[in-house]
Amino acid sequence: xxxxxxxxxxxxxxxxxxxxSVSDDSAVVRRWLHxxxxxxxxxxxxxxxxxxxxxxxxxxxVTKEYAAADRTAAALVADSADTxxxxxxxxxxxxxxxxKLVHYSLGDRPAQAVLEELRDRDMLPPELLFTVxxxxxxxxxxxxxxxxxxxxxxxADYDYFLRAHEDxxxxxxxxRRNQETGEWQLFFSRRAQAQAEGLTVIVAVSVHAGxxxxxxxxxVLGEGGILALLGSDGIFRVKRTGDxxxxxxxxxYAAVISTNGTIGGPARVEVNPWDQTPRYTVARQLxxxxxAIVVGLxxxxxxxxxxxxxxxxxxxxxxxxxxxxxxxALLGRLSWRLQRSQSRIMEERVAHARRVEYLAFHDxxxxxxxxxxxxxxxTQGMQQSRRYGKRLALLFLDLDRFKAINDSLGHDxxxxxxxxxxxxxxxxVRESDIVARLGGDEFVILLPEIxxxxxxxxxxxxxxxxxxxxxxxxGQEFRITVSIGIALFPQDxxxxxxxxxxxxxxxxxxxxxxKNNAQFYSEKLSxxxxxxxxxxxxxxxxxxxxxFRLFYQSKQDMLTGRVTGMEALLRWQHPDLxxxxxxxxxxxxxxxxxxxxxxxxxxxxxxxxxxxxxxxGFPPLSMAVNLSARQFLDDHLLQDIKSALDETGMAPExxxxxxxxxxxxxDMPRTVRILKDLKRMGVxxxxxxxxxxxxxxxxxxxxxxxxxxxxxxFIQDLVNSAEDRSLTEAIIELGKGLGLTVVAExxxxxxxxxxxxxxxxxxxxGFYINMPMPAAEFEVxxxxxIRRFEDTNxxx
Amino acid sequence: MRLTSIVLGLFLSFIVGTASAEVxxxxxxxxxxxxxxxxxxxxxxxxxxxxxxHGGAVTPMDQRExxxxxxxxxxxxxxxxxxxxxAHWSKLIFTGRGQxxxxxxxxxxMADTVAASPDVIGYLDSTYLGSVDEGDRLRVVAxx
Numbered sequence: 001x002x003x004x005x006x007x008x009x010x011x012x013x014x015x016x017x018x019x020x021s022v023s024d025d026s027a028v029v030r031r032w033l034h035x036x037x038x039x040x041x042x043x044x045x046x047x048x049x050x051x052x053x054x055x056x057x058x059x060x061x062v063t064k065e066y067a068a069a070d071r072t073a074a075a076l077v078a079d080s081a082d083t084x085x086x087x088x089x090x091x092x093x094x095x096x097x098x099x100k101l102v103h104y105s106l107g108d109r110p111a112q113a114v115l116e117e118l119r120d121r122d123m124l125p126p127e128l129l130f131t132v133x134x135x136x137x138x139x140x141x142x143x144x145x146x147x148x149x150x151x152x153x154x155x156a157d158y159d160y161f162l163r164a165h166e167d168x169x170x171x172x173x174x175x176r177r178n179q180e181t182g183e184w185q186l187f188f189s190r191r192a193q194a195q196a197e198g199l200t201v202i203v204a205v206s207v208h209a210g211x212x213x214x215x216x217x218x219x220v221l222g223e224g225g226i227l228a229l230l231g232s233d234g235i236f237r238v239k240r241t242g243d244x245x246x247x248x249x250x251x252x253y254a255a256v257i258s259t260n261g262t263i264g265g266p267a268r269v270e271v272n273p274w275d276q277t278p279r280y281t282v283a284r285q286l287x288x289x290x291x292a293i294v295v296g297l298x299x300x301x302x303x304x305x306x307x308x309x310x311x312x313x314x315x316x317x318x319x320x321x322x323x324x325x326x327x328x329a330l331l332g333r334l335s336w337r338l339q340r341s342q343s344r345i346m347e348e349r350v351a352h353a354r355r356v357e358y359l360a361f362h363d364x365x366x367x368x369x370x371x372x373x374x375x376x377x378x379t380q381g382m383q384q385s386r387r388y389g390k391r392l393a394l395l396f397l398d399l400d401r402f403k404a405i406n407d408s409l410g411h412d413x414x415x416x417x418x419x420x421x422x423x424x425x426x427x428x429v430r431e432s433d434i435v436a437r438l439g440g441d442e443f444v445i446l447l448p449e450i451x452x453x454x455x456x457x458x459x460x461x462x463x464x465x466x467x468x469x470x471x472x473x474x475g476q477e478f479r480i481t482v483s484i485g486i487a488l489f490p491q492d493x494x495x496x497x498x499x500x501x502x503x504x505x506x507x508x509x510x511x512x513x514x515k516n517n518a519q520f521y522s523e524k525l526s527x528x529x530x531x532x533x534x535x536x537x538x539x540x541x542x543x544x545x546x547x548f549r550l551f552y553q554s555k556q557d558m559l560t561g562r563v564t565g566m567e568a569l570l571r572w573q574h575p576d577l578x579x580x581x582x583x584x585x586x587x588x589x590x591x592x593x594x595x596x597x598x599x600x601x602x603x604x605x606x607x608x609x610x611x612x613x614x615x616x617g618f619p620p621l622s623m624a625v626n627l628s629a630r631q632f633l634d635d636h637l638l639q640d641i642k643s644a645l646d647e648t649g650m651a652p653e654x655x656x657x658x659x660x661x662x663x664x665x666x667d668m669p670r671t672v673r674i675l676k677d678l679k680r681m682g683v684x685x686x687x688x689x690x691x692x693x694x695x696x697x698x699x700x701x702x703x704x705x706x707x708x709x710x711x712x713x714f715i716q717d718l719v720n721s722a723e724d725r726s727l728t729e730a731i732i733e734l735g736k737g738l739g740l741t742v743v744a745e746x747x748x749x750x751x752x753x754x755x756x757x758x759x760x761x762x763x764x765x766g767f768y769i770n771m772p773m774p775a776a777e778f779e780v781x782x783x784x785x786i787r788r789f790e791d792t793n794x795x796x
Numbered sequence: 797m798r799l800t801s802i803v804l805g806l807f808l809s810f811i812v813g814t815a816s817a818e819v820x821x822x823x824x825x826x827x828x829x830x831x832x833x834x835x836x837x838x839x840x841x842x843x844x845x846x847x848x849x850h851g852g853a854v855t856p857m858d859q860r861e862x863x864x865x866x867x868x869x870x871x872x873x874x875x876x877x878x879x880x881x882x883a884h885w886s887k888l889i890f891t892g893r894g895q896x897x898x899x900x901x902x903x904x905x906m907a908d909t910v911a912a913s914p915d916v917i918g919y920l921d922s923t924y925l926g927s928v929d930e931g932d933r934l935r936v937v938a939x940x
Contacts, residue, residue: 091890126896128861128885146860214886 039335047328051321058317062310069306073280073297077267080220081282081295084227087215092289095188095205096170098125102132102203103192111143111201119145131185131206134192135161142201151179155204164189164202172290175209175237175247184209184247186229186237209247213240224298226272226279230256232290239294241275249274256283257292269299363437365415366422374436374444378496381434381448382489393456395445396485396503397425397463400515402441403591405473405480407633408667413473417480424466429459444503453488453520460484460518468516481516483507492521511587531577536588538574543597547573550605551772554782555622555743555765558757561792563785565622565656567765568606569772570598590630599631603644607655609775611648618782624656624686629663633670638677645681652682656707660688664703672703679704686743691731701738708735712746712766719751732761818922819868821937822907822930826914827852831938838874840917842884843894856897857909857918865903869919873939910934 035041101123105114111134118124124132124145133144139156141148155161160173173187189204216227228239234253239246251274267280279296286292361373369377378394385392399421406414418441425435425443434446445463450456467482485507493499506521513519542548552566572580589595602625610623631637645652657678664671664687675685686707687700691714710731714724728744735742744756747766756764770781821837823829829848832840839845841856848854859865861878870876876884888894900906903924910918911933925936 087890087892090892122898126885126889127899128858128882128896129889208882208886210883211886211890214883214890 039332039339043328043332043335047324050324054317054320054324058313061313065306065310065313066303069303071266073299073302074266074268076220077280077282077295077297080297081267081284081293084215084295085284085286085293088212088229088291088293089286089288091212092170092188092286092291094125095130095207096190098130098132098205099170099188099190099192099203102134103190106134106192106201106203112145113143115143115145125205125207129208129211133204133206135202135204137200137202149178149180152206155202158187160187160189160204161202164191164204165200167191170289172231172237173204174231174235177247184238184245186212209238210240210245212238213245216240218242221295221297222301224277224279224301226281226294226296228294230283230292230294232285232292236274237291239274253292256294257285267295267297270296272296363439366419366437368422368426368443369434369436371436371438374434374438374446375496377434377436378446378499381446382496382499385448385489390448391450391491392489393447393450393453393459394487394489394499394503395447395456395460395463395518396487396500396507397443397445397482398507398511399441399467400481400483400511402480404629404633404666405478407630408670409474416473417471417478420471421467421480421482424469425463428462428466433459444500450488453486456486456488456520457518460486464516464518483510483515484518485510485521486518487521535574535577535580535585536592538576539572539585539589539592539594542572542574543594543601545575547575548598548601549573549579549774550602550609551774552609552778553765553772554769554778554785555624555763556769557763558753558761560789562789563619563621563782564763565624565654566778567624567626567658567772568602568609569626570602571772586628590628593630595628595630596634596636599628599634600640600644603640604647607644607648607650610654611650613779613782616779618786620651620654622654622656622684623650624658626658626688627663629660629666632659632663632674633666637674638681641678641683642681645683653684656684656686658686658688658709661690665699668699668702675704689745691727700734705738705740707741707743709743709745710761715744715746715752715756715766716748718755719749725755728756729759732756732759736760819865819872819919820922820925821873821917821919821939822910822925822934823917823937824911824914825933825935827917827935829937830935831940833940834873837939841870841874841897843888843896853915854917855913855915857906857916858897858899859903859906859919860899860901863902865906865919865921866899873919904928907934 101118102115105118107114115124115132115134118132119127124130127146131144131146131148133141133148133152133155135141135155139154139158139161141153141155144152158173158176160171163171163173169190171189173189175184175186177184185206186209187204187206189202192201192203193199212229213227216225221227223242226239226241229237230239230251230253231237232253234250236246236249236251239249255273267282269278270281271278272281278299280299280302281294281296283292283294361369361376363370381392384390399417402414402417405417418437421441421443422435422437425445429435429445429447432448434448436444436446438444445459447456447459463484464482468479471478471480485503485505487493487499487503487506489499492502502521502525505525506519509525510517510519519525549571551569551571553569554563554566556562557564570582570586572582572585574580586595589598606623606625610621614620627637634640641655641657644650645655678685684706685704686709687703687705688709689711690708691711708731710728714728714731717724718728732742741762744752744761744764745766747753747756747764747768749768752766753764753768770778773781821832827848828850829852832849836845836849840854841858846854859869861882867878870878870881874881885894885896889896900909900918903920906918906920907924907928907930910916911930917937924930925934
């Protein structure tokens with residue numbers, strides 16, 4: 001069943017797919033573009049782009065920063081080297097000038113006097129830093145200003161003294177530490193002639209070693225730079241790095257000079273061999289002196305600032321990236337949530353639409369397809385069958401006595417019953433078969449793909465068996481049966497409407513055939529059903545047109561033959577069909593509910609008739625009226641009876657209501673309640689057709705009854721059937737035992753009457769006395785009977 | 797003998813101690829200046845200032861390096877050691893931006909040099925002023 005429903009959905013989606021595949025390739029491109037603007041993709045792309053921009057800019061900046069730092073350093077060192085060179089050369093020239101000045105001033109005067117004179121004339125360099133001295137050929141210092149320290153009074157072992165004898169120009173001596181002051185000094189010397197002191201003297205200028213590197217500016221060269229005076233002999237006269245002075249270290253002069261030194265050229269990064277430090281270095285040989293200057297800027301130190309800013313760029317970039325990612329993640333998450341909630345809403349809408357669609361096509365009580373959906377399925381099934389030349393069967397089901405159960409047990413129980421029936425029906429057919437509920441207690445089953453009718457009969461039998469299994473409702477066990485009408489496609493109808501109608505007709509035939517059976521449709525049934533339809537429509541007008549009649553049949557006392565009362569019997573005087581027996585229209589009236597107004601009419605008419613006869617001088621005769629099941633369970637029953645009695649003025653005790661055994665057993669507690677209410681009103685109650693039902697005799701005493709009426713079927717065979725005789729005797733005995741009046745129905749012969757009289761039956765009725773007849777005839781017959789009775793039994 | 801030498805040693809050290817502790821800045825009495833701030837004095841002696849506050853040219857005069865007066869003066873008034881002074885002048889001379897003050901040997905030479913010119917400013921041991929009355933040609937400048 002569900003499978004079929006699903007199949008229908010799939011059919012639609014398959015159609016959609018087909019429609020998609022037809023569209024051209026541009027749809028693929030469009031789908032990709034569409035996907036790109038989906039938040040997940042969009043955010044990722046934007047994030048990647050912005051990240052690329054951030055890092056591209058940062059790396060560019062870093063490169064530029066380093067390049068700028070490199071250029072600055074190279075230029076700075078080159079500038080510093082130029083300046084330093086100029087300063088060194090000037091300082092050296094000043095010293096050389098001093099040496100020459102002393103040399104030429106010596107003449108034949110005493111050296112000390114010459115130096116003091118020059119000093120007083122301010123022609124010597126400041127004493128604070130410079131010491132000017134003259135040594136004789138033996139190395140003894142013969143003059144000095146300021147005064148030579150004791151360790152320097154003889155300089156015979158000083159290299160500048162020794163070399164000055166050989167070299168023509170100014171000698172640049174090796175640095176030495178002054179033993180008294182602990183100060184490193186540089187020495188410059190020249191050979192000179194002094195007549196007063198002998199032939200040859202050496203003039204020397206010593207200077208504080210730090211003097212030549214005092215131009216070291218930490219602001220420019222930092223703590224790791226270098227400023228040095230390197231002798232062409234490869235020995236550093238003085239070298240300064242930061243505040244640290246080093247004197248006398250030796251290096252490979254050629255190696256240092258060869259790589260560097262072009263005037264005006266930018267400095268290059270060299271790993272300085274003396275301390276293995278990479279520096280922007282300029283090493284330049286001086287033109288007039290056996291010296292070279294070395295200027296260097298520590299690469300690590302100089303680039304530290306650049307590195308610092310590079311590091312901060314990288315940090316900013318990283319922070320910006322993180323921030324960006326966080327923002328993107330936040331946005332992404334928000335949009336994802338939004339999307340999810342939208343899709344949830346969409347899903348809810350779709351689910352709701354499905355639910356609505358499901359409800360529109362399914363019966364909400366049983367979950368089975370409803371009439372609309374079944375009609376569609378049937379049409380489809382018929383199309384399929386037609387296309388493949390197959391047959392299908394349509395089963396129309398109607399539960400028997402369902403209205404009575406629904407009325408007696410309430411709608412909840414009725415609903416429960418319908419659900420259970422739906423389950424049982426589904427369980428009785430194959431998966432591919434379709435069970436649907438049309439409404440009320442009407443079900444239909446579609447059996448597609450059948451080969452012959454016997455197959456359908458098997459299914460129908462299975463259904464009958466399944467439905468007739470006992471149900472438990474409201475704690476009680478019930479049995480219900482179903483009537484099935486079967487129509488086959490294509491022979492019983494080419495279209496859906498005809499097929500349904502014919503199955504319905506077949507179902508009514510099954511009802512007429514005593515219910516709880518299945519009937520195949522045939523042409524003949526259709527004709528019958530047309531009559532039935534006509535009957536139903538004309539019945540509605542029958543009340544207005546006063547087409548109903550009451551016939552009366554008298555009851556006699558068994559022993560005396562006195563008329564005790566009568567039974568009112570309903571007939572329908574149809575304008576076209578003539579007189580219709582209750583058997584033919586009461587079931588219909590029960591189904592369409594007309595039985596209630598008809599019953600009301602019966603009460604009123606019977607009561608009025610009885611009162612009228614009383615008024616005409618008839619003895620007080622009881623009036624029996626039959627109740628149908630529907631009437632009996634109708635909530636207004638008591639009210640209807642009461643108003644009939646009140647309006648006509650009939651004595652309640654003369655009214656006897658006849659109910660059947662099976663009606664009483666439907667809902668025993670309710671039956672007892674109704675019967676007690678009737679009793680309270682003073683109305684008598686008879687149990688009709690007694691013996692045909694299967695009521696428990698022991699339960700009988702629980703009902704407040706007045707009369708038992710033995711069913712005519714027992715009486716009929718009374719003379720021939722020993723079984724019926726014993727049953728009849730037992731019923732009479734039972735009735736007597738319960739203090740009830742026992743009435744025999746359908747007595748047709750004197751033999752039957754005699755037998756009953758012998759067995760103490762109280763009263764009887766039947767053709768033996770009279771047929772049911774209209775009021776006027778009954779009145780005449782009654783007068784004759786009363787007269788006859790009075791003749792045979794004179795009162796006085 | 798030993799006691800005598802100890803007493804003599806203490807006495808000498810007292811004299812030397814008091815003598816080394818006091819160096820005063822002097823100018824010629826022709827110079828109207830009576831007081832200088834420590835910063836002005838420092839600037840004059842480090843070659844940064846070549847005029848007195850009143851506008852007259854100034855020529856600072858040093859005592860010989862290595863003397864007590866020299867080291868005491870730079871320590872007490874400029875807060876610098878002789879080595880620092882030497883480094884300072886090294887740099888100025890090497891870069892060609894100045895020459896250190898000329899120096900004279902001893903307090904009396906200083907007194908003569910200062911007294912000879914109203915532009916000259918110098919310093920000497922206070923004990924010298926205590927022993928020689930120079931009031932008519934030198935004025936002690938108050939350093940604030």
